[in-house]
Amino acid sequence: MQHSQKIAIVGSGLVGSLLAIYLKKAGHQVHVYDRSPDIRKIQFSGRSINLAMSNRGWKALDDAGVGDQIREIAIPMEKRAIHIGDKLNYQHYGKEGDNIYSISRGVLNRKMIDLAEAAGAEFFFEKKVWDVDLAESTLQIGETERGAWEAIKYDKVFGADGAFSRVRHRMQRQSMFNYSQEFLNTGYKELNIPANADGTHKLDKNSFHIWPRGEYMLIALPNLDGSFTCTLFMPFEGENSFESLKDRKAVEDFFEKNLPDTIDVIPKLAEDFFENPTSTLVTMKCFPWTYNGKVALIGDACHAIVPFYGQGMNAGFEDITVLNVLMERHGDDWNTIFTDYEKSRKPNADAIAELSYRNFMEMSTKTADEKFLLQKKIEKIFSEKYPEKWIPLYSRVTFSDRPYAEALAIGDRQKAIMDEVMMLPDIEQIWDTETVEKKILALLK
Amino acid sequence: MQHSQKIAIVGSGLVGSLLAIYLKKAGHQVHVYDRSPDIRKIQFSGRSINLAMSNRGWKALDDAGVGDQIREIAIPMEKRAIHIGDKLNYQHYGKEGDNIYSISRGVLNRKMIDLAEAAGAEFFFEKKVWDVDLAESTLQIGETERGAWEAIKYDKVFGADGAFSRVRHRMQRQSMFNYSQEFLNTGYKELNIPANADGTHKLDKNSFHIWPRGEYMLIALPNLDGSFTCTLFMPFEGENSFESLKDRKAVEDFFEKNLPDTIDVIPKLAEDFFENPTSTLVTMKCFPWTYNGKVALIGDACHAIVPFYGQGMNAGFEDITVLNVLMERHGDDWNTIFTDYEKSRKPNADAIAELSYRNFMEMSTKTADEKFLLQKKIEKIFSEKYPEKWIPLYSRVTFSDRPYAEALAIGDRQKAIMDEVMMLPDIEQIWDTETVEKKILALLK
Numbered sequence A, B: 001m002q003h004s005q006k007i008a009i010v011g012s013g014l015v016g017s018l019l020a021i022y023l024k025k026a027g028h029q030v031h032v033y034d035r036s037p038d039i040r041k042i043q044f045s046g047r048s049i050n051l052a053m054s055n056r057g058w059k060a061l062d063d064a065g066v067g068d069q070i071r072e073i074a075i076p077m078e079k080r081a082i083h084i085g086d087k088l089n090y091q092h093y094g095k096e097g098d099n100i101y102s103i104s105r106g107v108l109n110r111k112m113i114d115l116a117e118a119a120g121a122e123f124f125f126e127k128k129v130w131d132v133d134l135a136e137s138t139l140q141i142g143e144t145e146r147g148a149w150e151a152i153k154y155d156k157v158f159g160a161d162g163a164f165s166r167v168r169h170r171m172q173r174q175s176m177f178n179y180s181q182e183f184l185n186t187g188y189k190e191l192n193i194p195a196n197a198d199g200t201h202k203l204d205k206n207s208f209h210i211w212p213r214g215e216y217m218l219i220a221l222p223n224l225d226g227s228f229t230c231t232l233f234m235p236f237e238g239e240n241s242f243e244s245l246k247d248r249k250a251v252e253d254f255f256e257k258n259l260p261d262t263i264d265v266i267p268k269l270a271e272d273f274f275e276n277p278t279s280t281l282v283t284m285k286c287f288p289w290t291y292n293g294k295v296a297l298i299g300d301a302c303h304a305i306v307p308f309y310g311q312g313m314n315a316g317f318e319d320i321t322v323l324n325v326l327m328e329r330h331g332d333d334w335n336t337i338f339t340d341y342e343k344s345r346k347p348n349a350d351a352i353a354e355l356s357y358r359n360f361m362e363m364s365t366k367t368a369d370e371k372f373l374l375q376k377k378i379e380k381i382f383s384e385k386y387p388e389k390w391i392p393l394y395s396r397v398t399f400s401d402r403p404y405a406e407a408l409a410i411g412d413r414q415k416a417i418m419d420e421v422m423m424l425p426d427i428e429q430i431w432d433t434e435t436v437e438k439k440i441l442a443l444l445k
Helices: A014-025 A055-063 A067-071 A105-118 A166-172 A248-258 A269-275 A312-330 A334-364 A370-385 A393-398 A404-422 A434-444 B014-025 B055-063 B067-071 B105-118 B166-172 B248-258 B269-275 B312-330 B334-364 B370-385 B393-398 B404-422 B434-444
Strands: A006-010 A029-033 A051-053 A075-077 A079-084 A087-092 A100-103 A122-124 A129-133 A138-142 A149-153 A156-159 A178-183 A186-193 A207-212 A217-222 A228-235 A282-287 A295-297 B006-010 B029-033 B051-053 B075-077 B079-084 B087-092 B100-103 B122-124 B129-133 B138-142 B149-153 B156-159 B178-183 B186-193 B207-212 B217-222 B228-235 B282-287 B295-297
Touching: A006 A014, A014 A029, A014 A105, A014 A312, A051 A312, A055 A067, A055 A312, A067 A105, A075 A217, A087 A370, A100 A105, A105 A122, A129 A149, A129 A166, A156 A166, A166 A282, A166 A295, A186 A269, A207 A334, A217 A334, A248 A269, A282 A334, A295 A334, A312 A334, A334 A393, A334 A404, A370 A404, A370 A434, A393 A404, A404 A434, B006 B014, B014 B029, B014 B105, B014 B312, B051 B312, B055 B067, B055 B312, B067 B105, B075 B217, B087 B370, B100 B105, B105 B122, B129 B149, B129 B166, B156 B166, B166 B282, B166 B295, B186 B269, B207 B334, B217 B334, B248 B269, B282 B334, B295 B334, B312 B334, B334 B393, B334 B404, B370 B404, B370 B434, B393 B404, B404 B434
Parallel strands: A006 A029, A006 A156, A029 A122, A079 A207, A156 A295, B006 B029, B006 B156, B029 B122, B079 B207, B156 B295
Antiparallel strands: A051 A100, A075 A100, A079 A087, A129 A138, A138 A149, A178 A282, A178 B178, A186 A228, A207 A217, A217 A228, B051 B100, B075 B100, B079 B087, B129 B138, B138 B149, B178 B282, B186 B228, B207 B217, B217 B228
């Protein structure tokens, strides 16, 4: 049992608000600060990628007792729907019942803040935290960076303030703080597929839709209101790039040529394209994550990743699961809680960063590749027959709670095996024979 | 020919003051700011590693017409003196005349500021630059970070303010700015070997002295006054570590056991050890280095490296050489000057960072390894016979002005070749025979 602490959480995003629920349940006083207005009172920004909630996310929500309320705003997706030319291929994610869930970031965030408030957390919006006195776990809050600040002291401070965290910013200025931020040359833009007049979805609603085109790709995830949130991922510069799509005509020509089956379903293509910002994608890593049992980073604030594995929020929620176990185990020994937390999570955060980075290639290129799809089929047959010998990488990441670092290591080993299998002569003919099965079994030895 | 610009240089270190000389020669107005007091008026800090000036450094100094004045304060080192047990091995750096030069950082910095002032640059000490308006190339200067600031506008701003650059700090906060800082678990501490009573050196003066001990090592570089500046590199934590050397007795016992031949020459061992700080070692990378033809980073501010190749200052000076060529080529087109500068230097900065990182192992472990020394001998014989076919990596980095990135790539190829050569049966017996020579020639094909 812990003594009640006065705790500040900086950031009222998904991780900040779920953490608030956990900390309230543990008996603490919780203040959540956000520099932005209350998301429940404003329109969303048009720069969001829909979330894909999977096992790790649900576990954290269920352990907090709020999973069922979130399921009400989630749409199960059981498969990828791969749009190539005028063909549509489906690829199931895993076993029967292995779904990921589409949730609008804004809808979820509003709900999470409601739930955290109901649990007793107090929210302070439009309060800008500019600096943190780490040794004193004291926030410096003010209107502007150069203006007057008010100092508010807490027992603990959590930085749940995202990839550009101010809390981390202060930690970065210490000696021995390792840090990296790396931007992709690919950016993204939100587009929209509205609902039909009767409120139904224009595309299959239980699919994660992908238009893989190599250097760029379009994805679409369903919303409750019958619409889809689409995201176009594309290089900033070059032949097929945001830079090259300068005007309405260029955008429309491009979609007609390369994404013809989207023309009918994205009616306000050019409007969306030029109204919505082009956003960047960054991988951010750092260490340490905590300071002296007083201050801790969590979620994107200490491990921002690119979105291509759909694990950003899930990884942040899993931080909370791990932290909660340690809080239950170590009582008032916050030094141990924070030290064990960062040691246990860091290798897994690095692993999911690497897997997410790699997955852009898989989604944008390989899902359009016959040989890759064959490989997936072979893996699926084998894993169904020998589930204890072979959990496909995607399933281990998405439908299990085994550590990401383990998934990365085993995934690399599986890849080496499948590379050998795919080099078997006539693999296209013999893929479902005993020869292939025996080969895999031999290589697994 | 360029039109005269009003230029601010932030940082009066080695790179800042040499850059000031170049910019004055090009006809610009030059103001150099430093947050510290004038180094000519204070004692040095006791946390410096002596510099090893080599080809790239001399080239930049000679092109500016100040090389001969610096040679007066430099001591040539023609070889490594490797202290193992009570044995002393010498290993020449390159061909006859291939010397590196020991210079005290403080002595050199004072001289460089004198030379820059003589060239007409104006220095402003104890002026703290807290922020830079990048688009307006305007410095924000004040007593404290949170106090009142004075804005001073320039045409161009150079950030030569080192690994923890404030100018870069502002650039870091832009989108699409890639950045990493990574600290080694090894730190360093300055120690001192004083001169003999008659002003002579206690150890061979034309050697770079190394006591390689695996995880840790001691080095000593000669000064003009007969003393040596020593640097102890050692892990922060663990068995043989700064943490483990808690008191006078622990330090003295450690040196007596592991570095016995230094006992007589470092009389104030414990005093130095506890008075001088333990400093950290960081590799810092970033990109871009410039902003809009207005602001540019240079030297450690954009590529801080660990000191194990002796190339930190040399690489910074080579930045200036490259920049100067581009200023002469592109006149008033500062956008092109800055863009070409960062594009040309970035891969070379990354390469010397990698080489420097790798060289810790070579210096601390391999220089004590018989097989490594044999390999160096084989390389030396071969490169003397076929100088056009084989320039050893160290020589290419230290005694040439070929790009660092080329040195890294060719060095990797040479390493693969030498790995094969060293696996020849009986290599210890046949190392100077035609068999080995022919093997290398064959592998080079």
